[in-house]
Amino acid sequence: MGRPVAIIGSGQTYHGRRFDVTYPELVKEAVDALFEKTGISPDDIEGVVSGTMPSMMEGVALTHFYFAEVLRSVGKPIMKTETCGSTGISLAFTGYYWVASGMADLVLVVGSEKMNEGDSQATMTTVVEPFYQRYFIAGAPGVFSMQCQEWSTRFGIPEEKVREAATRITIDHHNDAFDNPYAHIKKRLTPEEVNNARIITYPIRLWDVCPNSDGACAMIFASEEMVKKYGLKPAWVKGVGYSGEEYWFGDSEKAIWQCAIDAAKQAYNMAGITNPRKELDVAEVYNPFTYQEMLYYECFGFCDFGEACDLVLKGVFSREGELPCDPSGGTLCTNPIGATGLNRVAEAALQVTGQAGDHQIPGAKLSLAHAMGGVDQYNGVMILGSKK
Amino acid sequence: MKKDFYTVSNVIRLPHKYAAGPTFTRFYNGLEEGKIYGTSCPSCKKTFVPARSFCPGCCANLDEWVEVSQEGEVVSWTYTDREFFGMPGKPPVVLALIRLDGTDCDFLHLIGGIDQDDLEKVKSSIKRGTRVRARWNDEKKGHMLDIKCFEPVS
Numbered sequence: 001m002g003r004p005v006a007i008i009g010s011g012q013t014y015h016g017r018r019f020d021v022t023y024p025e026l027v028k029e030a031v032d033a034l035f036e037k038t039g040i041s042p043d044d045i046e047g048v049v050s051g052t053m054p055s056m057m058e059g060v061a062l063t064h065f066y067f068a069e070v071l072r073s074v075g076k077p078i079m080k081t082e083t084c085g086s087t088g089i090s091l092a093f094t095g096y097y098w099v100a101s102g103m104a105d106l107v108l109v110v111g112s113e114k115m116n117e118g119d120s121q122a123t124m125t126t127v128v129e130p131f132y133q134r135y136f137i138a139g140a141p142g143v144f145s146m147q148c149q150e151w152s153t154r155f156g157i158p159e160e161k162v163r164e165a166a167t168r169i170t171i172d173h174h175n176d177a178f179d180n181p182y183a184h185i186k187k188r189l190t191p192e193e194v195n196n197a198r199i200i201t202y203p204i205r206l207w208d209v210c211p212n213s214d215g216a217c218a219m220i221f222a223s224e225e226m227v228k229k230y231g232l233k234p235a236w237v238k239g240v241g242y243s244g245e246e247y248w249f250g251d252s253e254k255a256i257w258q259c260a261i262d263a264a265k266q267a268y269n270m271a272g273i274t275n276p277r278k279e280l281d282v283a284e285v286y287n288p289f290t291y292q293e294m295l296y297y298e299c300f301g302f303c304d305f306g307e308a309c310d311l312v313l314k315g316v317f318s319r320e321g322e323l324p325c326d327p328s329g330g331t332l333c334t335n336p337i338g339a340t341g342l343n344r345v346a347e348a349a350l351q352v353t354g355q356a357g358d359h360q361i362p363g364a365k366l367s368l369a370h371a372m373g374g375v376d377q378y379n380g381v382m383i384l385g386s387k388k
Numbered sequence: 389m390k391k392d393f394y395t396v397s398n399v400i401r402l403p404h405k406y407a408a409g410p411t412f413t414r415f416y417n418g419l420e421e422g423k424i425y426g427t428s429c430p431s432c433k434k435t436f437v438p439a440r441s442f443c444p445g446c447c448a449n450l451d452e453w454v455e456v457s458q459e460g461e462v463v464s465w466t467y468t469d470r471e472f473f474g475m476p477g478k479p480p481v482v483l484a485l486i487r488l489d490g491t492d493c494d495f496l497h498l499i500g501g502i503d504q505d506d507l508e509k510v511k512s513s514i515k516r517g518t519r520v521r522a523r524w525n526d527e528k529k530g531h532m533l534d535i536k537c538f539e540p541v542s
C-alpha cells in the first residue's frame with residue numbers, strides 16, 4: 001500500500017481573465033503563495049509534477065518546460081501528468097504515488113490553465129474521436145447535456161424537478177463563492193434569472209455551466225518524517241481511486257456510470273468508508289455542470305440512483321446540510337481546467353485542517369476530492385483525513 | 389480600473405491526414421453504397437457501429453462484418469442554437485446518441501426531419517425511445533456526413 005502521505009500546504013491564484021500576467025507568471029503566483037504559506041524552502045523539494053489540458057489550449061507544447069523556473073524544477077526530476085479535466089486529481093495521485101513509494105519525501109505538484117488565451121471549446125473538441133464522432137458533440141456542453149438527458153430519462157425524473165434542483169445547486173454555489181477568496185464567478189442569482197437564462201445545449205442553460213478561468217494551484221505532498229519536521233497541519237491521504245472507460249462516446253452507459261462508481265469504491269475501500277454520506281464531513285465534487293453534480297452524488301453512493309434531485313431540494317448537500325458539497329463554489333464557479341481537480345484536493349485539504357476560512361465546514365475531519373476527464377471517460381477520487 | 393497590458397497574437401495552423409486503415413476504409417465504402425456496417429466480437433457477442441478493427445471490450449481483432457439496421461431508438465439527445473467548433477452546418481441542430489437495432493453501442497449523429505426552430509417542437513418530437521431512421525444525402529462521398537441525419541419514423 002505504500003507509506004503514509006500527507007498534503008502539508010497549498011497555494012491558489014486568484015481566478016478570472018488573468019490578462020495582467022503571462023502564463024509562467026500565473027504559475028509563479030500559486031507556487032510562491034505555497035512556499036510563503038508553508039515556510040518550506042524550494043531547495044528541499046525533491047521532485048516536481050506539473051499538468052495542464054492539451055497544449056492547444058494556450059498554443060504552447062510541453063508546458064512543464066515553459067514553467068521550469070517558476071516550478072523551481074531546475075536541477076530536479078520533473079514529470080507531466082495530463083488527463084483532460086481530471087488532470088488535477090491525476091496530478092495529486094502522481095505526487096501521492098511518488099511519496100508513498102518511498103522514492104521522495106517532499107514533492108511539489110502544480111496544475112494550471114489559462115483558458116482565456118485560446119479557444120477552449122475548440123481545444124476540447126480535439127479530445128473527441130476524429131473519424132466519426134467529432135462532428136456531433138457541440139463542445140463539452142453537448143456531451144454533458146446528452147449525459148444529463150440519459151440520466152434523467154433513465155430514472156424517469158420529471159424535467160421540471162431536474163430543473164428545480166439544478167437551479168438550487170447553481171444559486172447555492174454562486175453564493176458560496178463569495179466566501180472563497182479565490183473563486184472566479186460570485187453572483188447572487190434568482191431562480192427566474194437561472195431558469196430563463198439562454199440555452200447553451202438543452203437542457204443546460206448559462207448558469208448550469210462553469211466559466212473559462214485562468215488560474216493555478218500548487219501543493220506539497222510529504223512523507224510522515226517531513227510532516228514531523230515542518231510541523232504543518234497535515235491532510236492525510238486516506239484513499240485513492242481512479243477508473244476509466246472506453247474512448248468512444250456511446251460504448252458505455254453514463255447514467256449508472258461505472259468508472260465513477262468504481263473510482264469512489266476503490267477510494268472508500270482504502271479509507272475504510274462504508275457509509276459515505278454519514279462518514280464524510282464535506283465533499284469537493286467536480287461539478288462543471290449542475291446536472292453532473294447530482295449524477296455524481298448517486299454514483300458516489302451519497303444517495304440512491306434517481307434520488308439526488310429530491311435530496312438537493314431538501315438541502316442535504318448544501319452548506320448546512322448533512323453532507324456539504326462544494327462549499328468553495330466548486331468547478332461551477334471556477335474552472336481553470338488543468339488546475340481544477342487540484343483545486344478540489346486543495347479545498348478538501350483546507351477543510352480537514354480547519355483552514356478553509358469563511359467557507360469552513362465546522363469540525364470537518366474527513367473529506368472527498370474528485371475530478372473527471374475526457375469525453376465522460378475517467379474519474380478520480382481522493383479521500384483526505386485529519387488523522388493518519 | 390485595471391491597466392491594459394499588451395497581448396501578442398499567434399495563430400497555429402496544423403493540417404493533419406489520419407490513416408483510416410482497412411476497417412474504417414471499408415466502413416466508408418459502405419457509406420458510399422448507402423449502407424452502415426458494423427463488426428461483431430464473437431467472444432463478447434457484441435456488434436459495434438461504426439465498424440471497429442478491434443473490440444473495445446477484449447481487444448480481439450474483429451473481422452466479422454454485418455450490415456446493421458438503418459433504424460434505431462434515440463437514447464439521448466441535445467439541442468443547441470449556438471455554433472460550436474467543428475459542427476457540420478449551421479445551428480440550430482439536434483444531436484443524438486442512437487442505438488441502431490441489433491447493435492451494442494450508441495451511434496452519434498444528427499437528428500433531422502423535424503422543426504428545429506422551436507425547442508418545444510423538438511421536445512415533443514424527440515424523446516428517449518423515439519424510433520428514427522437514417523436519411524442519406526443524394527451525393528455520397530464516403531464520409532460520415534453521407535448520412536444527412538436520422539429522422540423520426542412516422
Ligand SMILES: [Zn+2]
Pocket residue numbers: 429430431432433443444445446447448
Ligand atoms: Zn470482445
